[in-house]
Structures are given as C-alpha cells and as structure tokens.
Amino acid sequence: MARFPDNEIISLVSKAPRFDLAESVGPSVRLAELIGMAFGDDADFSLDYGTAAGNPELRQEIASESGVHADDVVVTVGGMHALFLIAFTLCQTGDEAIVAEPVFPLARNALTAVGAVTRPLPLSFDTGYRIDLDELRKLLSPKTKLVSLASPQNPSGVAIPERTLREIVAMLAAHAPDAWLLIDETYREAAYGEDAAAPSAACLGPKVISVSSLSKCHGSAGLRIGWAITRDTALRQALVTAKFSTVISCSPVDEALALAVFRQRERIIGERRKLLAQNLQLVENWVLRHPGHIDWVRPDAGALCCVRLKPGVFDAAAVERFYATLARYSTRVAPGAWFGDDPLVFRLGFGLPTLTALAIALECVSVALTEATRAPEGAAAF
Template sequence: MERFPSNDIISLVASAPRHDLAESVGPSLRLGELFGRDMAELADLPLNYGSAAGDAELRALIAARHRVSAEDVVVTVGGMHALFLLAFTLCGPGDEAVIAEPAFPLARNTLGAVGATVRPLPLRFDDGYRLDPEALRALLTPKTRIVSLASPQNPSGVAIPASTLREVAELMRTHAPDAWLVVDETYREAAYGDNRTMPSASAAGPRVVTVASLSKCHGAAGLRIGWAITRDPVLRQSLVTAKFNTVISCSPLDERMALAVLRQGEHIVGARRRHLAHNLQTLEAWIGRHAAELEWVRPDAGALCCVRLKPAVYDDDDAPQRFQAALQERGIRLAPGTWFGDEPRVFRLGFGLATNAELAAALEGVGAALRQAAD
C-alpha cells in the first residue's frame, strides 16, 4: 500500500530536543520582521484561488534573482513539491533516475514512488563528497529520464562547481539524450558572511531544471513556497498542469508573504549569512579541539555539514549507536548519516538554528557524548 518508504527523518517535525543539531535550517523569520505592527498589506487580501503558475510579481522577483524570465518560473508548495512534480511528469515505470547519494531522503523517495528505477551515484566522505562525472557516465542509459543533484548538497553542504555541472550536462546529452538534469539549489544563497554566492545552474543547458525554496536561506519554511525554473516551455506547461491537478494553486496568503520576504531579500539573507559564518567559526574551532576523535568535510554553503567518528577511535560497529544514546541522554539530536544513505559513523550536524551561545553549549554536550561512546 505504501508508495513512500518510511524514514526516521520525519522525527525532525516531531517534538524538539533541548539542543537540535539535526535541523538544516537557520533561525526562523517572524511576521513582525516583515510587516512590523502594520499588517494593512494583508488586510484586504482576498482569500480566493491563486494562479496555477504562481503570482506574476512573485515569479518576476524569483526570476530576477536567477537571471531568467518570469515565464521560466513555476511557483510550488515548497521545494519538495517541485521535485515531486518533476518526478511525476518526467518518470514512470520502466524509466531510470540517477540520484547522487547521500541525499535528502524525500528527494530519493519521490523518484521511487513514481515507479522509476533509482540508480544511486555514490559521493564519498573520503573524497570530500565531490561528484565524479565519469562515475555518472557509467550509470547513464537511454532509459535515464532524470539526474538529480543538489548544490550545495544535503547533508554535506558541498557545492558542485559550474564546470562540473556543464560536464554532466554534456555527458547526459551524449549518453542519455532524453534525460533532464534537476539541480536542487535550496542552499545556494546561504553563503558565509561576505563569501560570493555561487551562480545558479539555470543557464547550464537547455535540459536543466533548478529547484529552490524560501525554507533554508530565508528562514521561511512555514510559508511553503518553492519553485522550479525551466527554460523549456513544454516542460513548464506540463509542470503547471501537474500542479493544478495536485494542489490547484499555492495559498495567496503564502504568496503575498513570500513577496514581502523577497522584497527584503538582501537584508534577510545577509543577516543569516553573518549568523552562519559566526556559527561555522565556532564549529570549526570545536572540531579542531576534537581532531583526535572526529573528522569533517567543511561545507561550501548552508547550515549543515557532515562529521565522522574516526574509525581508529570508534572501531566497532556499535559505536554509532552508543554515541547516539549518549547524545539522547543529554537532550541533543544529530542526524545519523544512514538517514541520507551515508555510512553509519557519519552524522549531519546542523549549526544554523541555534544562537552562537546555544551552539557552543550543545557542542560541549556532544564532546561529552564522544568521550562516553569511546569508553
């Protein structure tokens, strides 16, 4: 009966522990930050249906941030809705889809739910989670319909260079000409401090679709606003039709608030970039103090990274379970790497949700759990 397999990542929307280092978001934006005490902008908003493609002004603002036309944008109910619509539109039984792993489990599950044969492209901790185009080439066939990537990746925060994406698109043109490259750019704008924001992959080729949302970089996960960008008018219309047949439209209230978010985009994102940079510095110093026990892959962007228990210290198969049990005793939650298809000694550490003082306190508890698990 179940089309979607169960995954323990669903616990992230259940009750929160004292220190939640499993989350992949930054601080949540509050309505007062958008509108202050003046809610007049919303007072006369009619609560009727929106358009299937999405509010025209909202699409124009999204397009401007990606240097594309507003006609290339389809607004969706969060980024996951965009990934689902793409899988539902492009794949079916007998088709193949390649996804780089570790990956956000819902992105993988959506491909399997529509009947596609899912072929994983392994990204390894020891390689810094860098994508090898030649490994991808070996997985491409004429039956491939989607190659699903994320840049920066979830759970690692590692970005895929633009040159690699162009190489991937060329390989697909040669070896899987009917396939579409889907790039999840949810964390693209979550650079650190004054670091340059990486360019969107929207211009990487004619069969490239990018997906993103307001959830991670803007702290507005509760608005459930995402989008897909494609320069192919036939695919765009197919996505609009699929959206209409699943949710009809997004909430006009959500879209109006999303407009307010994007109008203040640089202010909102800029504050979160400074917060992420501060917390990343704290995390990096802490990992340096625990270099005998831990190793990590430093992220390129985003509020998350992958850390691994060193096998030389934690040399038995039960060590990850002991570590998680020790964390639970201290009210701390980390995301096990197995949620994402990674090795058991890896875990995703989210450093964006907490204040800097809260992060430092949580990391002290993680250090105590490390010592307990090693005994």
C-alpha cells in the same frame, strides 16, 4: 499499502530536543516582520484562488534573482512539491533516474513513488562528496530520464563547481540526450559572511531544471513556498498542469508573504549569512579540538556539514553509546543512515542555534564523544 517508505527524518517536524543539531535551517523569520509589507496597514486581503503558475510578481522576483524570465518559473508548495511534480511529469514506470547519494531521502522517494528505477551515484566522505564524472558516465543509458543532484548537497553542504555542472550538461547531451538534469539549489544562497553565492544553474542549458524554496536560506519554511525553473516551454506547461491537478494553486496568503520576503531578501539573507559564518567558525574550532575522535568535510554553503566518527576508534557499540549519551543530554544530530551514508557519519546543523546555544550543544557532543570511547565497566583491559 505505503507508496512512500517511512524515514526517521520525519522526527525533525516533531518535538525537538533542547539542542537540535540535526536541523539544517537557520532562524525563522517572524510574521510581524512581513505582515505590513505583504498586506498593508488594514490587512484587507481577498482570499481568492491563486494562479496555477504562481503569483506573477513573485515569479518575477524569483526570475530576477536566478537570471531567467518570469515565464520560466513555476511556484510550488515548497521545494518538495516541485521535486515530486518533476518526477511525476518526466518519469514513467521503469525509467531510470540517477541520484547522487547520500541524499535527502524525500528527493529519492519522489522518484521511486512514481515507478522510476533509481541508480545511485555514490558520493563519499573520503572524496569530500565530490562527483566522479567517470562514474556518472557509466550509469547513463537510453533509459535515463533524469539525473538528480543537489548543490550544495544535503547532508554535506558541498557545492558542485560550475565547471563540473557544465561538463555534466555536455555529457548528457552526448550520452543520454533524452535525460534532464535536475539541480536542487535549496541551500545555494546560504553563503558564509561576505562570500558570494554561486550563480543559479538554471541558465546552463534548455534541459536543466532548477529547484529551490524559501525554507533554508530565507528562514521561511512555514510559508511552504518553493519553485521550479525550466527554460523549456513544454515542460513548464506540463508542470503547471500537474500543479493544478494536485493542489490547484498555492495559498495567496503564502505567496503575498513570500513576496514580502523577497523584497526584504538582502536584510533577511544578510543576517543569516553573518550567523552562518560565525557558527561555522565555532564548529571548525570545535572539530580541531577533537582530532582523535572526529573528522569533517568543510561545507561550501548551507547550515549543515558532515562529521565522521573516527574509524578504528568507534566500533558499532561505541556508535550506539554516542547516540545514547546525546539523548541523555537532550541533544540531537542527524545520523548518516537517514541519508544513506556511512553509519559513522552524522549531519551537524549549525544554523538554528544562537552562538551561545551552539557552543553549549557542541560541548554536549564533546561529552558524548568521550563517553562513547571510554571502555564500558567490566570490559577486559589490554
């Protein structure tokens, strides 16, 4: 009966624990920050249908930031809606889609739900979650319709260098000319402090599709506004038709608020980049305090990173004790199994708490690391 497999990551939209380090978002924008700019002083706003392509002014704001034309943009009900429409439009039953894994599971589920055969491109902690171009080349075939990547990646926060993306574009043109390259750029603008955000991949070629949303970098997950960017006119029209056939349009209220977010983007993103930079430094210092328990891969952007419990120190029982101890302290991290990663790996989200709350939460994780590796009572001593 189920077209979409169940996944424990759904718990992130349920009741949160006291310290939620499983989330990958930053602090949310408050409605009061946007309401005046979005609707004016009298908030006299007509609740008509929106357009299938999306509010023209909003599309122009998105396009200007990404270096494309407004007509290249299709506004969707969150980034996940964009990923589904792309899968539904491009992939027929039996077509192959290459997916870099570990991966946010819903991105893969959208492909399997439409009957595509997913072929994993493995990324590993040991190689810093970097793409092996030789391994990607081996996966390409005449059946390849889509190569699905994320930059920065979820769960690692590791970005794909522009040079690598250009090599992938050339590789597809040579070995799988019917394939499209999909880049999920949801975390791209979540740079740290004064670091510059990477340029959008939307301009890398006519068969490159970029997807993003307001959920992560802009603190506006509740607006459910995302977008797909394609410079291919036929694909854009197909996506508009697919959107109209599923949801007709986005909420004009959400689109008006989204436009207000874009018009305050320097303030909104700037505040969150400062928070991310200070919280990332706290996490880095914390990791360095536990060389006998954990390793990590330092992220390039985003409010997330991957931490690995030391192999040889944590067996299966110790991993179980680690998560049980976290639960006792009302603290949560995101297990690697949610994303198809090694059971020793977990995603740590550092963008949501204040600096003080993050420090307390990390101390709870420290206690869990220590208690998990302490020999259980009654265990034989060697």
